[in-house]
Amino acid sequence: MITRFDDFCIHQTVEPICQPATSDRNFYDRYWMNGFDIGGNFMFEMGLALYPNRRVMDAHFGILVDGVQHLFHASRRAPRDRSELAVGPLCLEILQPLRTLRVTLAPNETGIECDLYFTARTVPEEEPQSVLHDDGRLIMHTSRFTQMGRWHGHVTINGRRITVDGSSTLGARDKSWGIRPVGEPEGGAPPSQAREPRVYWVWSPLDFGDFCTQFNTFEDADGKPTQLAACRMPAYDDPELIPEDGANAIHAMATARHRIDWMPGTRRARRAELDLVDASGESLHIDLTPMLTFYVSGVGYQHPEWGHGMWKGEEVIATESWRVDELNPLDFRHVHVHQLVRATIGDRVGYGTLETLSFGRHAPSGFKSFLDGAA
Template structure:
C-alpha cells in the first residue's frame, strides 16, 4: 500500500505510511479558529484523517447574526494520507510550522479563502494519555500555535473580508481517541465515565498565552500546563509553567460564564480574567455531532450544509455541551482576546455537577 508519503523521510515504523500501528482509533487532525478583535465573526475549521477507518472528514463553520453556518464533508480515504482535500475543503501547507491556507470552494452557499501565519514557533503540549479502568481512552500528541489571519468568507452571497487584526489559534494532533462508530462494549466498574476539559489560548499584543487542564470528577488534574510565547518566539523561546483556573458557569448550562486564571509562568501576567463575548458550538465542526461525528462513515462522498440557531438550542443536550467561547481577556495592564473552550460530561464536584447532564444551579 504505497502512497506519496513513502517518498518522504517521515516513516515512524517499518511499514508504509498508509499504516498507523494497529489501533482502529488512530487519527491525524488539523484544527483552526479565528475571530475579529472584538470577538465577532468567529469561524473554525477541522480536517481529520482516519487511516484505519478509511475515512477523511472536514468542516468549516462561521457565526453571523446569531446563526452558526456549517459545511460538513466526508469521503473515503483509500491509502493517500497526504491528499488534504475533502469535497470542497482543502488544507495547504505553505511553510510547515508557520503558514497554512484553508480553501472552501463554492458549495451549498458557502465559500472561503483563509491564510494563517503563526506568531511564534508551535508549542508541544504534554502527551495526553488517559485510561478508564484498564481501557485506553486516549493517547495523543498535540502542537498549538497562535497566529494572524487574512482572507474572506462568503455565506449565501454575502462575502466579507476578515476584519483587520483577526487572530486565532491552530493545532495539530495525532494519536488515538474515540472516533467513528461508538464502542458499545461497556467498561466494567465505570458505567458513567466523566470528562472535564478546559483550553484557553489567548492573543495578547506582546505574546501568546496557553493554558489547558483535564481533571477527573473530583477536580484533580491528570494533564495540565501553561505556556507563554512572546511575539516571534523561536523553538527555544517558549516558557512553561503552571496555572489554576477558577471558573463560573452560565446559568442552567455547562458552558463557561467566565473565569480567573492564576499563573506561575515567566513572561505572563500573574492573573488573567476571562469575560464572554459570544459562543461557538463545537458540533459545527464535528465534535460530539450526533450524525457528523469525527471518523463516522458517511459513504463514498457526502457534503451537507447545517445552520444552527445559537439562541434556540438546548444547552444540556449532549451535542451542545462542547463550546468555544470568544472572550475578552485582561492580564495586569494588558488586554487581549482568545477563546475559553470547555467540555464537561458527567459529575464534576468543584462546580456542583452531580449527574451525567445536569446544569449549573
C-alpha cells in the same frame, strides 16, 4: 502501498508511511483551527481529519455571524497519499510548515465558501500527551501542538461576502494525532467495571500582542488535575522571525490555576480567571470575559450525524444552520463550546479562546449529575 512520502527519510516504523504503526481502528491524524474578529463580529472554525484504519477522511467548516452558526460538513473515502488534504470542495494547503496555511472552500451547493490564510505568530507549543484507559483498555493516547496566528481572506455565505482582515482577526490552530474514541461505537461486551461517566476539560490560548499564553487541564470529579500545563511565549508579527527550534521560546509555568463562574442553568462560562506562576515566582492574573460562543458540534464533536470518523459514503457534503440563542445549552450535543474571550492582565488587553467540556460530576463547579446546570 508506496506513496510519495516514502521517498523522504521520515519513516518511524518498518511500514510505508500510509500504514499506521498501530492497527487500532481509532487511530487518527487531525487539523483544527479557528479565527475570530476581536470586535466580536464573527468567529469561524475548521477541522480536517484522516482515520486510515476506518478508511475515512472528513472535514468541517463553520462560521458564527449575527447569531447564526452556518455549517459545512463533508466526508469521503480516505486517500492513501497523506499529502492529499481535500474533502469535496474543501481543501487545506500547508504552504510553509509551521508558518502559513490556506483553507479554501470552493463554490458548492451549500452556499458556504471561503479563501483564508493563516499566518503563525508563535512557535508550535507541544502539549502534554493525553492518556486514558477504560476498564484496562487504552482508549486515548494522543499528541498535540498548538500555535497562535492571524487570518486574512474572506468567507461567503449565500452570496454575502465577509472580509477577514488580518489586522483584526486572530486565532489558533492545533495538530493532533494518535488514538481517541471516534466513529461508530464498537460492539461486544460492556466494561466489567461500571464507571461514572465524566470529563472535565478546559483549554485557553490567548494573544496579548507581543506575547501569548496557553493553559490546559483535565480534572477528575473532585477537581484534582490529571493533566495540567501552562506557558508563556513571544508573539511575532513576521513569521520569518519565529525560531526554527522554539523550545527556548516557551516559558513553562510552575503552577497554574483556573476558576470558572458558570452561567446559571448551563455548563458554559459567564467569566473565568487564570493564575499562572513561573519558577521565579512571577505571576500573571488573567480575567476572561466571553464575547461569542461557538458550538463545536458544528465541526463534528458530539454531532449525531456528522461525528468524527463516521462512514458517510464515497464523497458526501451537507449543510445546516443554527440560531445559537435557540439551542439548549444542556443538550449533550451543545455542552462542548469554544468561546471568544476578551482577556485582561491589569490594563493589558488580549483575545483568545476558552474551551470548556464538562460532563458528569465536578465538585468545584457544583455539578452533581451527568448534565445538571450551574446553580
